[in-house]
Amino acid sequence: MLETIKSKELINEKYITIDDALGLIKSGDVIVSGLASAEPREILRNLHKIADKVNDITVTTCLPMEMAEYFINPEYKDIFKMDGWFYTAAMRKGHKNGNISFIPNHLHLAAIKRMNHRKTNIYIGTATPPDKHGYLSLSLSNVYEKRMMKEADLIILEINKNYPRTFGDVEIHINDVNYVIETDYEVPELVDVEPNEKDLLIGKFIASRINDGDCIQLGIGGIPNAVAASLMDKKDLGIHTEMFTTGMMKLIKAGVINGKKKNFYNGKHIAAFALGTKELYDFIDDNPSIMIMDGYWTNDPYIIGQNDNQVSINTTIEIDLTGQCASESIGTMQFSGTGGQADTAIGAQISKNGRSFIALYSTTMVKNKETGEREEISKIVPFLKPGAAVSLSRNDVDMVVTEYGVAELKGTTIRERVQRLIDIAHPKFREELLKKAKELDLVY
Structure with a gap:
């Protein structure tokens, strides 16, 4: 007292x-x-x-x-x-x-x-x-x-x-x-985005390459939420992540995530910050299994890589045919930030049996400046928009996923990358992408 x-x-x-x-x-x-x-x-x-x-x-x-x-x-x-x-x-x-x-x-x-x-x-x-x-x-x-x-x-x-x-x-x-x-205000919430059909397809592709006992990192949005929803049949998963999400909470509650196979902080769920729903905040309140740690340590690629079977799952806005990822800007317009994308992608690949996924839809709708009409364009492109920031170097890209499949890029040549990325592009853009690749001498 x-x-x-x-x-x-x-x-x-x-x-x-x-x-x-x-x-x-x-x-x-x-x-x-x-x-x-x-x-x-x-x-x-x-x-x-x-x-x-x-x-x-x-x-x-x-x-x-x-x-x-x-x-x-x-x-x-x-x-x-x-x-x-x-x-x-x-x-x-x-x-x-x-x-x-x-x-x-x-x-x-x-x-x-x-x-x-x-x-x-x-x-x-x-x-x-x-x-x-x-x-x-x-x-x-x-x-x-x-x-x-x-x-x-x-x-x-x-x-x-x-x-x-x-x-x-x-x-x-x-x-x-x-x-x-x-x-005495309520804690700001991040609404749980309901995965759409494309999200679910991408989520299943990624989930098929996640094994029992893996340690995962997830980001924000429909695709990461779809991945989480697709992991319900897994066992003994762990968490070492930048952001602790509502999807992760659901997996813990379902018994899918327990952290028992982690190399360090066994049984603990590590994150640098938490953001989500009130249900998430209620779950982490006075919960000793959740550890909010210094981002300098949590996101250090070397630290991330100390967990075997570490899996990083992030998204990008646009990717070129060599594998450069523009994940934070649309041309010169800043949209978000690099955040921990490079930290976690590189860390996962340092890990023994680790894997890194970059996910995106194959297309998006944009307004045509000349006609004023909305049109569908490919998000897999011959080259990034002028001024676009490269958030993840092509040297650090492992697997790229769209609703059409998975392109494994680690260790591949430019020629191989071009073909593999075209294979997961929207079918109606594949011929044009190959033509552009030849014009740019990326393939012959």
Whole structure:
């Protein structure tokens, strides 16, 4: 009881209001915000209110979910800048204002490289209320959060009883936090995307190459969800992943994933952050089998490769006939980010019996600039759109999957790659792709 009283006393000493927190921000500050659902919603929603008092504020963030006025509204574009490690719809919407820019990165090195470039003055994020010993849990993300907190001059956390208490490397003592703001909003959710027919076909192709006892990594979206749904007949799977998902939770509940075959942290499910539904958050709350670890360690390809039979499953926007993957931009337009794609794809291939999958639909619908009509185009292309970022080098691609099959590229020549990728392209584009490949001297 005495420890509980002391904990309450400690937190009361740190408590401030939103207005107090905003008053601590000064011109020229560089602020780092928690990732995705670890964002401090109330601070970000009110940040624009100090626009008449400050200037040259930079907010560095990753996978932001909040459509905050400070970067969405062009009225504030000369006051606030946003630098992002991973774009979302919110950032794409605000990008046209001219005050948002992308930070190229491999996610496991994002914090370290950023710290080498810019000093962080303020860290803002979310946490659970402290336990009787005075420890808060950072809850849903430690991709870079704890490292940035160590560097920051000032740490402000929104504590929220609705956030799940998680374990791993997410604990921080109240003594190491400057200020806290008590909040009570619901944890932001990522809606579980229902797989479509193409997703399910791709999911089955990938699932057929996953064996009992494999250790898996999954990303975001319909294709990863379809893969998860296709794994229900597997046994003794493990998790070492960047993102802990609702699909993974379902596999654990079904007994498919237990982590018993992992080489280290046997029986534990390792991730750098969690994002999904309320059911997921309820599942990971006070669940010692889920470990949210430092993204620098979790996503290190060498660490990933220490698990035998590691399987990486990611998606891409476009792939050329030599295997270059543009997974984050459409031409010069930044769409998302590299994230951990290269980290996990390379790590899986370091692993004994490891495999890496890159999945995409064979086609997509786009608007023809000349006619204004929507038309179907191939996502397997002779060359990437001008200015497209190569998220995964052709040197690091293993298997590519569409709804038409699997192309094994590891160790292959350009000539072999061209033919194998054409074989999994949409049939109506295969002849044209071969013709273009010959014109480019990729094949003869």
